[in-house]
Amino acid sequence: xxxxxxxxxxxxxxxxxxxxxxxxxxxxxxxxxxxxxxxxxxxxxxxxxxxxxxxxxxxxxxxxxxxxxxxxxxxxxxxxxxxxxxxxxxxxxxxxxxxxxxxxxxxxxxxxxxxxxxxxxxxxxxxxxxxxxxxxxxxxxxxxxxxxxxxxxxxxxxxxxxxxxxxxxxxxxxxxxxxxxxxxxxxxxxxxxxxxxxxxxxxxxxxxxxxxxxxxxxxxxxxxxxxxxxxxxxxxxxxxxxxxxxxxxxxxxxxxxxxxxxxxxxxxxxxxxxxxxxxxxxxxxxxxxxx
Amino acid sequence: xxxxxxxxxxxxxxxxxxxxxxxxxxxxxxxxxxxxxxxxxxxxxxxxxxxxxxxxxxxxxxxxxxxxxxxxxxxxxxxxxxxxxxxxxxxxxxxxxxxxxxxxxxxxxxxxxxxxxxxxxxxxxxxxxxxxxxxxxxxxxxxxxxxxxxxxxxxxxxxxxxxxxx
Numbered sequence: 001x002x003x004x005x006x007x008x009x010x011x012x013x014x015x016x017x018x019x020x021x022x023x024x025x026x027x028x029x030x031x032x033x034x035x036x037x038x039x040x041x042x043x044x045x046x047x048x049x050x051x052x053x054x055x056x057x058x059x060x061x062x063x064x065x066x067x068x069x070x071x072x073x074x075x076x077x078x079x080x081x082x083x084x085x086x087x088x089x090x091x092x093x094x095x096x097x098x099x100x101x102x103x104x105x106x107x108x109x110x111x112x113x114x115x116x117x118x119x120x121x122x123x124x125x126x127x128x129x130x131x132x133x134x135x136x137x138x139x140x141x142x143x144x145x146x147x148x149x150x151x152x153x154x155x156x157x158x159x160x161x162x163x164x165x166x167x168x169x170x171x172x173x174x175x176x177x178x179x180x181x182x183x184x185x186x187x188x189x190x191x192x193x194x195x196x197x198x199x200x201x202x203x204x205x206x207x208x209x210x211x212x213x214x215x216x217x218x219x220x221x222x223x224x225x226x227x228x229x230x231x232x233x234x235x236x237x238x239x240x241x242x243x244x245x246x247x248x249x250x251x252x253x254x255x256x257x258x259x260x261x262x263x264x265x266x267x268x269x270x271x272x273x274x275x276x277x278x279x280x281x282x283x284x285x286x287x288x289x290x291x
Numbered sequence: 292x293x294x295x296x297x298x299x300x301x302x303x304x305x306x307x308x309x310x311x312x313x314x315x316x317x318x319x320x321x322x323x324x325x326x327x328x329x330x331x332x333x334x335x336x337x338x339x340x341x342x343x344x345x346x347x348x349x350x351x352x353x354x355x356x357x358x359x360x361x362x363x364x365x366x367x368x369x370x371x372x373x374x375x376x377x378x379x380x381x382x383x384x385x386x387x388x389x390x391x392x393x394x395x396x397x398x399x400x401x402x403x404x405x406x407x408x409x410x411x412x413x414x415x416x417x418x419x420x421x422x423x424x425x426x427x428x429x430x431x432x433x434x435x436x437x438x439x440x441x442x443x444x445x446x447x448x449x450x451x452x453x454x455x456x457x
Contacts, residue, residue, distance in 0.1 A: 004319070008362065010365070034362065035357075038342070038359070038362065039342045104411065104412075104427060104430065105348050105355045105357050105430060109360065190429040
């Protein structure tokens with residue numbers, strides 16, 4: 001279907017964005033890569049009146065290392081994120097996640113800021129941010145605000161962003177020695193939204209998983225931190241017995257809604273399978289992982 | 292810098308297949324309608340119009356994108372290459388010949404975008420495995436071939452470009 005009519009304005013600077021946003025009124029939508037917005041306009045799920053194109057706002061670009069973090073500008077495309085040397089070296093989970101996000105043509109245009117702001121419950125990057133304990137740096141006319149990823153996603157397509165506040169950048173802690181993280185998902189077609197997915201992160205030493213952080217996606221109204229399953233595997237090697245205990249504990253962490261992919265029972269089953277695979281993968285000797 | 296011409300269209304100037312094009316477009320006009328309806332370039336197709344089928348795959352500034360998920364209004368200054376452009380330049384002639392030889396196009400609806408996506412893979416990865424070919428083309432639907440012949444054609448092109456037998 002064709003999008004409803006709307007006005008289009010383009011901002012070159014953040015000052016432009018806030019001025020145009022104030023002029024356009026509360027229904028206006030920001031467009032970064034447009035990969036979600038334009039699809040939702042085509043479905044007429046959205047009728048924004050005005051689209052404010054922020055894709056050329058210089059302040060929202062750039063990836064750099066600052067202290068113990070890698071800062072990623074909100075307008076970084078998925079393709080750029082996965083290819084960036086700092087990301088590959090210091091936050092390798094993100095490079096592992098990028099090939100799972102949609103298809104190449106969409107990864108060339110979709111942005112990390114857009115993905116986080118839209119907060120699709122089946123999206124990969126929100127779950128990665130929660131697992132990696134990233135900080136989302138929001139910007140409004142009043143200045144900057146730092147929001148921990150675990151507090152950023154507040155519900156179905158809902159975030160902690162206030163009115164006329166946008167994501168400026170995301171800060172990812174540099175991976176520590178011995179830290180491992182992995183992402184797995186199950187989708188009907190490669191690149192489609194996941195039926196269920198997991199991001200798992202832990203300190204691994206001699207096959208023992210310490211400080212595990214397990215985040216599921218596609219099984220709730222946002223990224224779901226599985227605290228009971230993590231507690232069950234914490235300090236243990238990924239033996240069949242320990243994994244079975246984590247799978248049993250996972251039941252209390254999840255309350256998956258039925259969706260177009262299947263029933264809550266099916267989602268729980270997929271989550272259990274993903275949990276086992278992810279824990280095996282984390283605990284595997286490093287040489288085998290590199291192969 | 293900002294343009295604010297609500298309801299009156301947006302002026303854009305861009306390069307399409309090497310030619311400078313200046314038009315006033317409705318804000319909601321996506322790139323594929325712009326190419327097909329405003330410029331008469333009918334090679335790429337409007338399929339699902341929400342980013343799933345891949346039939347509108349086109350190059351913007353050297354990278355493949357979904358034409359239905361890009362506003363023409365946002366492309367001021369951009370360089371766009373369509374199937375007409377990459378056909379005329381001869382850039383993908385061998386790939387097109389392989390598609391014909393392997394019967395990789397049947398109804399032809401997905402073919403132009405499939406060629407652009409396949410050319411993108413071969414440029415980045417000259418010797419892809421069959422799994423990599425399938426992965427790269429996973430965003431392009433074909434309802435006729437079952438994909439096998441398409442993967443054959445891309446693989447054969449890679450082999451030939453690397454000096455092997457087709």
